Amino acid sequence: MTTPNTPPAPDAAAQGSHQWILTLELPGSAAATQFGTWNPMPGSTRHDVFVAIRQHVTSRFPELKRATVAFFALEANQL
Structure with missing residues (x-):
C-alpha cells in the first residue's frame, strides 16, 4: 500500500x-x-x-581505509 507521502520505490530494472x-569500524574512533x-x-566472485x-566506500571515507x-552482506536484489 502506498500513501501519498511515500515516494514510489525505484523501478527494479x-x-x-x-x-x-x-x-567499517576504527574501534574507539569512527x-x-x-x-x-x-x-x-560477469565472472566476478x-x-x-x-x-x-x-574501495568504493573508502574512496568516499578515506579515514576508513585501515x-x-x-x-558485510551481499545478496541477490530480488524477493
Missing part, C-alpha cells in the same frame, strides 16, 4: 542486481555503515565484489 551492506546496489561484472565495494570490516 534501475537498481543493481545485488544489494550490499558494509560496516564507524560507517553504507549500503547500495551493485551490478557485478564474491571476493571481487567485496574488494570493489570496500578500518576493520564489522559487517
Whole structure:
C-alpha cells in the first residue's frame, strides 16, 4: 500500500542486481555503515565484489581505509 507521502520505490530494472551492506569500524574512533546496489561484472566472485565495494566506500571515507570490516552482506536484489 502506498500513501501519498511515500515516494514510489525505484523501478527494479534501475537498481543493481545485488544489494550490499558494509560496516567499517576504527574501534574507539569512527564507524560507517553504507549500503547500495551493485551490478557485478560477469565472472566476478564474491571476493571481487567485496574488494570493489570496500574501495568504493573508502574512496568516499578515506579515514576508513585501515578500518576493520564489522559487517558485510551481499545478496541477490530480488524477493
